Amino acid sequence: MAPTNTTQSSPNKLTEFGRAKHAAIEESLPANKKNLRKEMSAYYSGPIPAQDFIEEFLPANADLPEELLNSINYNTGITVHTKREDQMYKPFIDAVNKNGLMPGYILVNISNSGEDETGSKPDVGAFKGVGGKWKREGVGRWVWDSAEIWIEFKLDLSHDAFIPTPTTDEEEAKTLDHDTEKALETQGQLALYATRQLARQHRTFAISLLICGSHARFIRWDRSRAVVSERFNYVEQPRILAEFFWRYGQLTDVQRGFDPTARLATKEEAELLAEKIKEHAKRKGRKIPDIEKNTLSAYYQPHVITVAGVTPTEESLTREYVVQRPLHPPESPIGRSTRVYFAVDTVSQELVCLKDYWRPIDNNRPPESEIYKILRDAGVPHLPTVRHSGDVLLDSSGAVFQETLSQEWLADYLSRIGQTPDQPSSGEDETEELGSGDENVAVDDMAKEVEDMGGVVEEDEAGSSDVDAEESDDDDEEEDDEEDDEEDEEEDEEDEEEDEGDQKELDDKKQKEADIESKNKELPAKLKLCLSTNFRTYRHHRVVQDLLYPLSTGKSSKELVKAIRNAVKCLKSAHAAGVMHRDVSSGNVMVDKNGNGVLNDWDHALVIEETRIAASRRTGTWQFLSVALGMNIAKVHDILDDLESCYWVLLYQALHHFKSSESTRDSLKMFDEYKERVLPGGIYVCTGGDQKYLYLNLSTKQVCFECATLNDVIQALTGQFETYYTACKKPNSKKFVNLRKRLLRKPGVSMLAVLNSALRNGEWPPKDALPDLFPRISAHSEEKFIDAAHRTTEASATLASVGLGRSKEGPLQSPTAPTAGPSRSSGRVTRSITKRSLDVEAANDVSGSPVVTGDSARSKRRKVEPEVPTNTAARSHTRSNGGTRYSRRTGRK
Numbered sequence: 001m002a003p004t005n006t007t008q009s010s011p012n013k014l015t016e017f018g019r020a021k022h023a024a025i026e027e028s029l030p031a032n033k034k035n036l037r038k039e040m041s042a043y044y045s046g047p048i049p050a051q052d053f054i055e056e057f058l059p060a061n062a063d064l065p066e067e068l069l070n071s072i073n074y075n076t077g078i079t080v081h082t083k084r085e086d087q088m089y090k091p092f093i094d095a096v097n098k099n100g101l102m103p104g105y106i107l108v109n110i111s112n113s114g115e116d117e118t119g120s121k122p123d124v125g126a127f128k129g130v131g132g133k134w135k136r137e138g139v140g141r142w143v144w145d146s147a148e149i150w151i152e153f154k155l156d157l158s159h160d161a162f163i164p165t166p167t168t169d170e171e172e173a174k175t176l177d178h179d180t181e182k183a184l185e186t187q188g189q190l191a192l193y194a195t196r197q198l199a200r201q202h203r204t205f206a207i208s209l210l211i212c213g214s215h216a217r218f219i220r221w222d223r224s225r226a227v228v229s230e231r232f233n234y235v236e237q238p239r240i241l242a243e244f245f246w247r248y249g250q251l252t253d254v255q256r257g258f259d260p261t262a263r264l265a266t267k268e269e270a271e272l273l274a275e276k277i278k279e280h281a282k283r284k285g286r287k288i289p290d291i292e293k294n295t296l297s298a299y300y301q302p303h304v305i306t307v308a309g310v311t312p313t314e315e316s317l318t319r320e321y322v323v324q325r326p327l328h329p330p331e332s333p334i335g336r337s338t339r340v341y342f343a344v345d346t347v348s349q350e351l352v353c354l355k356d357y358w359r360p361i362d363n364n365r366p367p368e369s370e371i372y373k374i375l376r377d378a379g380v381p382h383l384p385t386v387r388h389s390g391d392v393l394l395d396s397s398g399a400v401f402q403e404t405l406s407q408e409w410l411a412d413y414l415s416r417i418g419q420t421p422d423q424p425s426s427g428e429d430e431t432e433e434l435g436s437g438d439e440n441v442a443v444d445d446m447a448k449e450v451e452d453m454g455g456v457v458e459e460d461e462a463g464s465s466d467v468d469a470e471e472s473d474d475d476d477e478e479e480d481d482e483e484d485d486e487e488d489e490e491e492d493e494e495d496e497e498e499d500e501g502d503q504k505e506l507d508d509k510k511q512k513e514a515d516i517e518s519k520n521k522e523l524p525a526k527l528k529l530c531l532s533t534n535f536r537t538y539r540h541h542r543v544v545q546d547l548l549y550p551l552s553t554g555k556s557s558k559e560l561v562k563a564i565r566n567a568v569k570c571l572k573s574a575h576a577a578g579v580m581h582r583d584v585s586s587g588n589v590m591v592d593k594n595g596n597g598v599l600n601d602w603d604h605a606l607v608i609e610e611t612r613i614a615a616s617r618r619t620g621t622w623q624f625l626s627v628a629l630g631m632n633i634a635k636v637h638d639i640l641d642d643l644e645s646c647y648w649v650l651l652y653q654a655l656h657h658f659k660s661s662e663s664t665r666d667s668l669k670m671f672d673e674y675k676e677r678v679l680p681g682g683i684y685v686c687t688g689g690d691q692k693y694l695y696l697n698l699s700t701k702q703v704c705f706e707c708a709t710l711n712d713v714i715q716a717l718t719g720q721f722e723t724y725y726t727a728c729k730k731p732n733s734k735k736f737v738n739l740r741k742r743l744l745r746k747p748g749v750s751m752l753a754v755l756n757s758a759l760r761n762g763e764w765p766p767k768d769a770l771p772d773l774f775p776r777i778s779a780h781s782e783e784k785f786i787d788a789a790h791r792t793t794e795a796s797a798t799l800a801s802v803g804l805g806r807s808k809e810g811p812l813q814s815p816t817a818p819t820a821g822p823s824r825s826s827g828r829v830t831r832s833i834t835k836r837s838l839d840v841e842a843a844n845d846v847s848g849s850p851v852v853t854g855d856s857a858r859s860k861r862r863k864v865e866p867e868v869p870t871n872t873a874a875r876s877h878t879r880s881n882g883g884t885r886y887s888r889r890t891g892r893k
Contacts, residue, residue, distance in 0.1 A: 043334055044162065044176040045406060046228035050240050053218045053229040056409065057207070058247040059255065065246065072099055072242035074235055085155045086111065088211070089124055092153075101242055102249035104128060105148065113141045115196075117299035122150035122193050126248075144200040145301050148256065149207055149248065150193055154186060156213040161186040162228055176228060186210070194221045194333035199326075202262035202303060204394075204402050204540070207248070216241055221333050223358040223538040224404035254394065259402065259540075261392055265302035265322050273302055273322040273344045276351045280342075286553050286593050288342065295342050297325040304346070305354065307542045309390030310369060312376060317388040320346045321354050321544065336360075336538070336603075342547075352387065353545050358404070358538035359391075359603060367391060368543055368603045371579060375602070378577035382566040384590075384600045385546040392540035402540035541603075548590040548600055551653050552772065555595065557710040558764035560657070563589055563597025564650045565755040568643060570599040572748035575639045578608050582637055584645035585621035586652055622688070623671035624648040627696070627725060630674075630689030639747045640724075640740075646751070647717050648692070651703075654714065657769050659706035665774050667703050670695055696722045709762030716754045 048056070074095050082088060093107040111123045125142060126149035154160070159182045177187055190210065197206050198221065205222040214236075218229040234241040254260050265273070274296055281292040301324070308318040326339035338357040345352055359367055366374075369389035376383070394400040554560050567589045571581060581588075583604040590600045604619045620629065620637070626644040628635050635641075652671060655662055662668075670691035677685050695701050696718060705711040724743075727736040743750075 043225040044228050045225055045409070046176055047162065047217075047230040048227060048409070050216075050218060050229045050232045053220070053227070054240070054244055054247060057220050057227075058244065058251065060247055061250045061252070061255075064243065068099065068101070069239055069242045069246060072101065073238045074241070082155070082213075085123075085153055088153050088155075092151075092211070093124060096245050101245040102126065105249055107151075108142065110142045115142060115144050117297075118144070118196055120144070120193060120196055122147075123153040124151040125149065126151070143299075144196055147197060147201075149209065150197065151209040151211060152186070152189055152193070154182075154210070154212040157215060157231075158182050158212075159186050160212045160215070160217075160231060161190055161210065162217065162231070164231070190219070191333055194219075194226070195331060198223075198333055198337060199329040199331075199339075200300070202259040202305070203257045204254075204259055205257040205405070207257070218244065220406075222404040222406055223334055223337055224406040224536065225334055227406050227409055259392070260395065261306040261308075262303050265304045269304055269322045269346065270302035270324075272346075272349065273324060276344045276349065277342065280351055286549055286591075286595070288547065288549060289552065291342055294327055295324055300325040305341075305343070305356070305542075307354065307388065307390075307544055308393060309388035309542065309544070311388045312372070312386060314373075319388070319544070321352070322346060323354060326356075338603075343544075351547060353547055355543045355545075355601075355603075357541060357603065359541040361403075361537045361539055365606050367539075367541055368605070369541075371602045371605045371607075374577060374579055374607070375574055378573070380570060380573040380577055380579075382570040382596070382598050384548060384598050387544045387546070389543040389545075390541070392542055404538045407537050543603075546592075548592060548598055551586055551589060551591065551649075552657065554591060554653075554657070555767050555769050556764060557654070557658055557705075557707045557768050558759065558762075559591070559595045560650065560653055560769075561710065561713055561755060562595075562759055563591050564646050565752065565759060566597030567599045567646050567649075568748045568751050568755065571639065571642050571646070572752070574605075575608070575747055579605050580608055580637070580639060581605050581642050583620050584642050584649060585624045586649050587621070589646070589649050620645070622674065622686075623652065625689070627689040627692045627721075628728070630692065631687060633685050633687060638744070640743055643748050643751060644721060647721060650717070651714060654705060654710060655703065656772050656774055658710060659768075659770065659773075661704040667695070667701070668774060693725060696725055707765055707768055709758055709764055712762070713754060713758045717751060720750055720754075 072095060074092060089109045089111065093109060096102060096107045106127055106129065108125050108127060109123070110125045111121055114121045125147045127142075127146055128148055158180070161178055161183050162176050163178050177183070190208070194206065194208065197203075197208075205220060208219050208221070210217045210219060211234075212231070214233050215231040216234045217231045220227045232240055248256070277292055277295050280287055302322060303324070304320050304322055306318065306320050308316070311317050321341075321343035323341040323343045326341050328338075328340065330337040330339065336357045336359065338355065341354045341356065343352055343354040344350070359365070367390070369386075369391075372383065372386050372389065392402045394402050551560060551563060554563065567584065571584070574581065579602075581599065581602060581604070583601065584599070588599065588601040590598050592598055620641075622630075624645040625648075626641040628644075629637060629641050648671070652668075654660070655667055673691045674686050674688040677687065679685055702715070702718060705714065724739065727733065727739050730736055
C-alpha cells in the first residue's frame with residue numbers, strides 16, 4: 001500500500017468558516033481516521049467517465065425528461081466569487097428540490113447537526129420522502145438509517161481527494177487517491193462516511209458525491225472497493241449532474257443498493273427482541289456480557305432479516321430473525337463487513353446468533369456453510385451448533401446472489417481499452433506443496449539479538465505425558481515416535497537433494513516476480529490506475545447458530561485450559577479432514593452454556609489439498625498470530641501456526657483473568673507489538689512477533705501464575721515452542737527439518753499430551769477466575785498507570801520476597817502475591833483484537849478493513865497489510881458457485 005502523508009491542514013490557512021468546520025470534522029472523526037486513509041489507499045478504481053458511471057450503475061427505468069434535464073443550471077451561488085463552503089449548499093439543494101429532479105426525495109443541509117450516535121456531519125444528504133420525514137420519529141437530528149446519498153462539499157479543487165485523469169502514458173499515476181494534505185483530509189472524511197453508512201444500513205452498495213468548487217465526482221462503494229468517476233465541471237455541464245439525480249430517483253430499492261432480505265421490524269417484532277434480550281440479561285448462570293447495552297441501542301432501528309439456507313441435514317430452511325445493533329459495527333467500507341447479531345427467531349422465539357458478512361470468493365475458499373458440512377461429515381468435535389446457513393439471494397428467483405461489482409467493472413474496463421484482464425499473482429507460488437516453505441519460518445535475524453538459552457525441553461518430553469480417556473486415539477504415541485525416528489533417518493538422506501530443489505524453486509520464483517514487475521512498468525498510466533491492487537468478488541453470506549459465550553465468562557482456570565484443549569483437538573481433527581481454520585483467537589475460542597470449549601468462526605478456513613493454489617490473502621487476528629507468521633510476511637500459513645495461536649490465546653486469557661506475577665501490563669505489550677514497513681513498489685506491510693519470541697526464549701520475561709497446575713501447563717507449552725524456535729534459528733539444519741516434519745505429521749499431539757494430563761491429574765481451584773485484571777483504558781491513562789506501577793514495584797518488596805519468585809525447579813513457591821491492576825474507573829484501553837489481513841478486514845475485518853474480533857474489538861484498529869495483486873482470470877472460476885450474473889446496466893438478470 002502506498003505511503004500516505006497524514007499531516008493535517010494548517011488552520012491558519014483557512015477562513016473563519018473553514019476553521020470552524022475543520023475543528024468540527026476533527027472532533028467527529030474517530031481515532032482510526034488515519035488508518036482508514038491507509039486502508040483505502042489503492043482501493044479506489046477509476047477514473048471512469050462520468051456519463052459511463054451513470055449508465056453503468058444507474059439504469060434508466062423510464063424515458064429521460066429531456067426538457068427538464070436541459071433546463072437545470074447550478075450557476076447561482078456556485079461561482080468563483082464564493083468565499084465560504086456553506087454558501088454552496090442552498091443553491092445546490094434548491095436546484096434539485098425546487099425543480100423536482102428527484103420526485104419523492106429531498107436534499108437536506110445536514111452540516112449543522114451531527115448524526116445522533118456518531119456525530120457525523122456530511123454537508124448534504126438525500127432522503128426518501130418530503131418535509132421532516134428524513135428524521136426518525138422522536139429524534140431531532142438526521143440519522144444514517146434513512147440517508148440515501150451523502151454529498152461532501154469542498155470550496156475548490158485543491159481539496160479533491162483524487163488525481164486528475166492522466167493525459168499521457170508518461171504520468172506516473174499508480175493510484176487514484178491523491179497525496180496532498182488537503183486531499184488526504186478529504187479521503188479520511190469520504191472513507192469514514194462510507195464506513196458509517198454501510199455499517200448502519202443493510203446495503204449491497206452505496207453511492208455518494210464529492211463536490212469541489214465547480215467540479216463533481218460520483219463514487220460507488222461496495223465491499224470490494226470504490227469506483228470513482230472523472231471529475232467534471234457541473235456548472236458548464238449541468239446535464240450530467242441533473243441526469244444523475246433524476247436516474248437515482250427512478251431506481252428500485254434493489255437498484256439503489258438496499259438489501260431486499262432486510263426490512264424494518266414492526267412494533268411487535270421489536271418488542272419481542274427487547275423482551276428476549278432482557279430475559280437473557282437477567283438469567284442466572286452463564287450469559288452474554290452487556291448483551292442488553294450492545295443490542296438494544298436506540299441508535300439502530302430493529303430490522304427483520306430473512307435467512308434462506310441449508311440445515312446440517314441438508315434441508316432447505318427459510319426463517320426470519322429480528323435484529324437491532326450488531327455486536328461490533330464494521331470499521332471499514334471494504335472487506336467482509338462482518339456483523340454479528342443476537343437475534344430472535346420469529347417462529348421458535350429463541351435467542352440465537354446471526355452472523356452476516358461478505359465472503360471473498362477465492363481459491364480453496366468454499367463458503368462457511370460448506371466448511372461446516374465437511375467438518376460434520378468427518379466427525380470433527382467441538383464445533384458450534386449451526387442451525388442453517390447460506391449465501392444471500394438478490395431476488396426471489398433463487399438464481400442471483402448478492403455480489404460486489406467493482407471487480408467486474410475492472411474486467412469490462414480493461415476489455416474496452418484493449419487490455420487483457422490479467423494481474424500479477426499474490427506474490428506466493430501459484431501452487432504450493434502442503435507443509436512446504438520451511439525456509440520461510442526462520443527467525444535467525446531476530447535470534448542474533450537474543451542470547452541462546454539453555455535448558456530447553458527435549459523433543460519427546462511432551463509425548464510422555466498421560467492422556468485422558470477421551471484422547472485414547474493418541475495413546476500410541478510411543479509407538480508412533482519409534483516409527484517417526486525410522487522415517488527421520490530416511491528423510492535425512494533426502495535433505496541435501498531437497499535443499500537443491502528448494503533453491504531452484506526460489507530462483508524461479510524471483511525470476512517470475514521480476515518478470516511481473518517488468519510487465520507492470522510497461523502498462524500505460526491510465527491502466528495502472530485500475531491495477532493498483534487486487535480485485536476480488538465478495539458474496540453476501542449468513543450463518544445462524546446457537547449462542548456461544550466468550551472465554552471471559554469462564555469460571556475457573558480448568559475451564560480455560562479445557563476450552564483450549566478442545567480447540568486443539570478440533571484443529572487436529574479438522575486438519576485430518578483437510579481443513580485449516582487460520583484464525584484462532586480469543587474471540588473464536590468460545591464456550592457453550594455448560595462451559596465446554598468450542599472453536600467458532602470458520603469463515604477464514606480453507607480446504608487443504610496436496611497441491612493447492614496459494615491463498616491470495618493472509619488472514620488472522622494480529623494478537624494471536626504465530627511468531628513465524630508475524631515476523632515473515634512470506635511464510636505459508638500451516639497447521640502449526642494455528643496450534644501456536646492456541647497457546648497465545650491461553651496465555652492472553654490467563655494474564656487477564658488469573659492471578660500472576662504480572663502487575664504492570666508489560667507482558668501484554670507483546671500481543672500488540674508491530675512494525676510498519678513500505679516495501680519496494682509502495683506496498684505497506686506490518687510485521688511483529690519479536691517480543692513474543694523473546695518471551696519464549698527468556699525465562700526472566702515469563703509470567704508465573706498463582707494456580708500451580710495452570711502455571712505448569714503454560715510453562716510446558718512455552719517449552720515446546722521455545723524448542724521449536726531455538727531449532728528454527730538454523731532452518732536448514734537436520735534437527736529443525738526433522739522436528740518440523742514430525743510436528744506436521746502428527747500436529748497437536750505434544751500439546752494435547754500436556755493439556756490432557758493436566759486436566760486429568762492436576763489440582764484445580766474450583767472458581768479462581770477474576771474480573772479482567774487489565775481492562776481497557778485510554779492510551780494516556782495506560783502510560784500513567786504503567787509508570788506508577790513501576791515506581792511502586794521499585795519501592796516495595798520484590799516479587800520473590802512475597803513468594804512468587806521462580807525456583808531453580810521452575811514451579812511457583814507460594815500463591816500469596818498481591819495482584820495489581822488499574823481501577824475500574826480508569827476507562828478503556830485502546831487496544832484491539834483485529835484481523836491481520838492482506839485485504840483490510842479488517843481488519844478490517846478491512847477490515848479487510850479488516851474484520852474485528854475478540855473481547856476488546858471495539859477499540860483502535862491496528863494497521864493491516866494491503867492486498868497483493870492476483871490474477872483476475874481466476875474470476876471465471878468463481879462462477880461455478882452458482883447464480884446468474886446481475887446486469888449492471890439494467891438492474892435485471
